[in-house]
Amino acid sequence: MTLGPHLLLALLEGTVGGLVLALTALGLSLVFGVMRIVNVAHGEFFMLGAIVAWYVSTTAGSFLVALLVAPLVVGAVAVTADRLVLRRIGYEPESTIVATIGLLYILQQVVLMTYGPYARPVAAPVYFRIDFPWFGYSGYKLIVAGAAGALLVLTWVALSRTTLGLYMRATQQDREMAQAFAVPVDRVYTTAFAVGAGLTAVAGALIVPVQQAHYLMGLDALLMSFVVVILGGLGSLRGTLVAAFVVGLSDGVVSVLFSPTLAKIVATLLVGLVLAVRGRGLFGEEGA
Amino acid sequence: MSESGHETANVSRRNFLRTGGVLALGASLPGPWTARAAAQGGAGPLRLGFQVHRTGIGAVYGRWYDRTTAAAVKLINEKGGIAGRPVEIVAEDDGTDPKRGAEVVEKFATQHKVDFIFGTLFSHVVIASAPRAGELKIPYIVVSEGYHVASGRLNRYVFQPGITDVRAQVTAVAPWILKNLGNKVTLIFPDYAFGHDHRDFFSRVATGQGGAIRALIPIPPTETAFTKYFPRVPADTDVLYHVMVGPGVLTFVKEMGEHFGTKRPQIFGFVDSLEGVDLASPGLEFLEGTYFWEAFPRYTAAGAPAHVRSYRERVGVNDSGASVNDPKDVSTFSHMFGCWETLFVIKRAVEQSGYKKPGPADYKAFVETLEGFQSFAEGAEHPQGPKKFVGRLHQVFGQQVISKVDKRRFTVVHRTAIEDSMYPPEADYTKQPL
Numbered sequence: 227m228t229l230g231p232h233l234l235l236a237l238l239e240g241t242v243g244g245l246v247l248a249l250t251a252l253g254l255s256l257v258f259g260v261m262r263i264v265n266v267a268h269g270e271f272f273m274l275g276a277i278v279a280w281y282v283s284t285t286a287g288s289f290l291v292a293l294l295v296a297p298l299v300v301g302a303v304a305v306t307a308d309r310l311v312l313r314r315i316g317y318e319p320e321s322t323i324v325a326t327i328g329l330l331y332i333l334q335q336v337v338l339m340t341y342g343p344y345a346r347p348v349a350a351p352v353y354f355r356i357d358f359p360w361f362g363y364s365g366y367k368l369i370v371a372g373a374a375g376a377l378l379v380l381t382w383v384a385l386s387r388t389t390l391g392l393y394m395r396a397t398q399q400d401r402e403m404a405q406a407f408a409v410p411v412d413r414v415y416t417t418a419f420a421v422g423a424g425l426t427a428v429a430g431a432l433i434v435p436v437q438q439a440h441y442l443m444g445l446d447a448l449l450m451s452f453v454v455v456i457l458g459g460l461g462s463l464r465g466t467l468v469a470a471f472v473v474g475l476s477d478g479v480v481s482v483l484f485s486p487t488l489a490k491i492v493a494t495l496l497v498g499l500v501l502a503v504r505g506r507g508l509f510g511e512e513g514a
Numbered sequence: 515m516s517e518s519g520h521e522t523a524n525v526s527r528r529n530f531l532r533t534g535g536v537l538a539l540g541a542s543l544p545g546p547w548t549a550r551a552a553a554q555g556g557a558g559p560l561r562l563g564f565q566v567h568r569t570g571i572g573a574v575y576g577r578w579y580d581r582t583t584a585a586a587v588k589l590i591n592e593k594g595g596i597a598g599r600p601v602e603i604v605a606e607d608d609g610t611d612p613k614r615g616a617e618v619v620e621k622f623a624t625q626h627k628v629d630f631i632f633g634t635l636f637s638h639v640v641i642a643s644a645p646r647a648g649e650l651k652i653p654y655i656v657v658s659e660g661y662h663v664a665s666g667r668l669n670r671y672v673f674q675p676g677i678t679d680v681r682a683q684v685t686a687v688a689p690w691i692l693k694n695l696g697n698k699v700t701l702i703f704p705d706y707a708f709g710h711d712h713r714d715f716f717s718r719v720a721t722g723q724g725g726a727i728r729a730l731i732p733i734p735p736t737e738t739a740f741t742k743y744f745p746r747v748p749a750d751t752d753v754l755y756h757v758m759v760g761p762g763v764l765t766f767v768k769e770m771g772e773h774f775g776t777k778r779p780q781i782f783g784f785v786d787s788l789e790g791v792d793l794a795s796p797g798l799e800f801l802e803g804t805y806f807w808e809a810f811p812r813y814t815a816a817g818a819p820a821h822v823r824s825y826r827e828r829v830g831v832n833d834s835g836a837s838v839n840d841p842k843d844v845s846t847f848s849h850m851f852g853c854w855e856t857l858f859v860i861k862r863a864v865e866q867s868g869y870k871k872p873g874p875a876d877y878k879a880f881v882e883t884l885e886g887f888q889s890f891a892e893g894a895e896h897p898q899g900p901k902k903f904v905g906r907l908h909q910v911f912g913q914q915v916i917s918k919v920d921k922r923r924f925t926v927v928h929r930t931a932i933e934d935s936m937y938p939p940e941a942d943y944t945k946q947p948l
Contacts, residue, residue: 335569343573343577344844361744438761486743
């Protein structure tokens, strides 16, 4: 294959990867921004989204229903975890890390015990193959990219235009001041945690027809989300989006043109470099 | 500060007393201890340590290794056990993790005090566990498929009498691939020991017989997306040779289909790329007309012998290689028979060697008896087919099968002879001291 088509494939892979990654990482960034906690179980919400999508689409026979149910179920799991665990330890940063590590293992093992160790596929709701002269590409992947993009815009609008978005931004800026202005901080916390989990669950559900649902799939999602969130600046949603694109595109281009291992090296190096030169990340706030 | 310190002291003293009490009570009760003591004397059950991938990326294989082992043990016990002793399986999860694998071996030998250890599949776990078994001088009988046993890099206590190794499989099928599919081959393989065996031995056998390797494409074992690897397949490739393992296999095959479409080269895969995966899964239409290596045909052919049918029935697998309870639960049919056959080899070696209890003398007799075996006849104990055993390599050899995907099923098109898979031996374990 010559350079032109090679580059086209690289850009396609990069764009799809970047958009899905942005949606996955957005939840982690939101939770950190609003609640100031690091959710290590974030990747498991991604995995749960995929598993629920498999269950629903095989029993109800409709992937679209699965796409709606997955974030609701996972959001409910997140609310339960928030009420039963995080709230009880007062959202204390170190304790929440340990608690969410525990949550990670509980979710993973429960899925292994019930759903099993298999990687199970779901038929894509619309499937067509785009036949370029040099290679073919899955049409569904482009739909995934479009859906992820639309959800990102929707989240952006919700955060900047609705009262809930205003509450979240207020809590993020100054929790005590927000409380003094009658923002129901407790409820905002729970909502942020549920919305964060729900967003990543949608990403997980969208990816099932491409990647299959498997109980260990959350680990990679978690790792890449951390890379993106650290690179973009903890708590900055704009940073998360930009970083997801940088990582996604560089991953696509470097892995197609050179090697996938080199792409991972580049991403990790980028994180190291940003941390060394600009500790708060590309768009991080001062003192964050 | 001092107050909390005081409290800690109190709590720990109370805990100490409680723990002591429980221990004293436990020791006075007849429990596993007494059973074990009986077993140590050569009476009571024969205890087999089963190292199994219950979690981690090997969990699908582990689940079916588990079921096959349970079925074989049930049959053995129904027929009077091994040397008149019932068989008891002590299973431990190795997490498909090399470090944990070595710990499990240690635990079997020192804590559970089992008679033998057997079981696990993934080559990195076996390679990490084998040295510990050698140090502890306990027979470690693997069902792992890699060339690591026959290569001589492990030790005298490690055997593979139930499943053939990658080098033998490749040696047997390479001539057929070159003759029927084409000479210019590109290899896609997982980037660790098992994949490297494919890379090294297929390349060696193929180039020795006039084939050419066009490209070698290693894939990291944790990879989840594969589209980016396919541009590296050279356009003049005649045959794409793929072997993948782990949860990403279905994605791999699907993305290969999306990439090549109808302009695909000939494709030859190892069924490892689809173990535990339903051939009717969405996205696999593309595999129609491609070829696979199998060890044991997943789909029952018309006229299959009675022992194959009864093996399926006992393990709980239907004629399509899936669980009889859940047709979506597809087995790892070309690997798990290895557990079944291994258990019957252990039975034969124990009975012929007069093995009674763990210890240097009995283990010596067991190891030397096993090394003296030469062949296993096809039948209820060896349903996959007849086998030749090479004692100096600690490795078994058998027939290999090439199947074509036809109407979303595997149909056998070629079966090799045992001799086709045999290669000049490089190792001789029998010269190592016990």
